[in-house]
Amino acid sequence: MPLELFLDLHSQPCRSVFIFAKKNNIAFEFKKIDLAAGEQYGEEFGKISIMRKVPVMKDGDFILTESVAILKYMAEKFKTPDHWYPADLQRRARVNEYLAWQHSAMRTHGSKVFWFKAMIPILTGAEVPKEKMDSAMEDLNMSLKLFEDKFLQDRPFVAGDQISLADLVAIVEVMQPVGVGVDVFKDRPKLSAWRERVKKELGMALFDEAHDVIMNVGNLPQTFKDSGMLEFLKPRIQKLFN
Numbered sequence: 001m002p003l004e005l006f007l008d009l010h011s012q013p014c015r016s017v018f019i020f021a022k023k024n025n026i027a028f029e030f031k032k033i034d035l036a037a038g039e040q041y042g043e044e045f046g047k048i049s050i051m052r053k054v055p056v057m058k059d060g061d062f063i064l065t066e067s068v069a070i071l072k073y074m075a076e077k078f079k080t081p082d083h084w085y086p087a088d089l090q091r092r093a094r095v096n097e098y099l100a101w102q103h104s105a106m107r108t109h110g111s112k113v114f115w116f117k118a119m120i121p122i123l124t125g126a127e128v129p130k131e132k133m134d135s136a137m138e139d140l141n142m143s144l145k146l147f148e149d150k151f152l153q154d155r156p157f158v159a160g161d162q163i164s165l166a167d168l169v170a171i172v173e174v175m176q177p178v179g180v181g182v183d184v185f186k187d188r189p190k191l192s193a194w195r196e197r198v199k200k201e202l203g204m205a206l207f208d209e210a211h212d213v214i215m216n217v218g219n220l221p222q223t224f225k226d227s228g229m230l231e232f233l234k235p236r237i238q239k240l241f242n
Contacts, residue, residue, distance in 0.1 A: 001060060002029050003021070003027070003028040003058065003059050004029045005017060005018070005028045005055060006032075006054050006055060006057075006058070007030060007031070007055050008032065008034060008054050010217070011035065012172040013054075013055055013067030013068075013172070014055045015172040016071060016169050017057070017074075019206060020080075020168060022206055022209075023202055024078060026078050033054050035054070040054060048063060051065045053065065055067050059077075071165050071168075072165070083163060084165055084168075085164065086159060091164075094159040095159050097151075098151050098170065101151075102169060105143045105146065106147060106173045109143045110173045113133075113140050113176075113182060114177055114179065116132065117177070117180035118179075118217055137182075140177065140184070144174070147170065147174075148191055151170075152194055156197055157194070157197065163198060163201040167194075168202075171199075171202075172210075174191075178215075179217060
């Protein structure tokens with residue numbers, strides 16, 4: 001029986017799980033959960049996960065949440081090539097180091113810019129104040145610099161000469177603000193070269209397939225209106241300005 005993967009490819013963690021499974025020929029059934037339509041709050045999905053978030057993996061009776069846990073599970077269960085999650089202690093530690101750091105840095109800051117540039121105007125009809133946007137961009141730029149200086153350095157990939165889970169998780173996060181018109185690669189030749197290496201390793205067709213929805217977010221406004229999610233999200237939107 002193939003895995004069941006509950007995903008919405010607008011989500012960075014969902015894209016990482018989707019790409020990894022496809023790249024490694026792991027059989028799975030794609031169970032789309034439309035976050036903009038609020039399907040994660042529906043009764044049926046609640047039976048799958050009380051976390052109300054995606055991605056979720058179902059392997060028979062075994063249910064797993066959190067993208068990093070799912071990626072590691074798939075790497076070990078399906079014995080994917082060692083470079084994804086190396087057996088070597090220090091190389092694996094490099095992967096784990098990035099995966100531990102990114103939640104409160106690259107993911108947080110890239111997501112905030114995405115919300116400020118696209119989602120807030122969609123949901124409120126107003127632009128984010130300039131000082132808020134400038135602060136969000138400053139945080140994102142700081143994370144990108146740390147990624148280059150600390151995690152990438154002069155290596156082709158985070159853990160060395162081959163792509164790993166760290167690079168996969170990083171690229172989907174980096175692409176999130178790109179989807180709303182922020183050219184994070186401008187004046188960053190090291191980051192640009194790394195992106196091209198990652199895309200080559202993943203395959204251009206798969207990379208583009210996974211990122212198609214995030215590069216075309218124009219259909220989201222009507223989805224939010226039709227689903228009633230606008231009212232639901234208002235208090236959460238307010239938190240972004242606190």
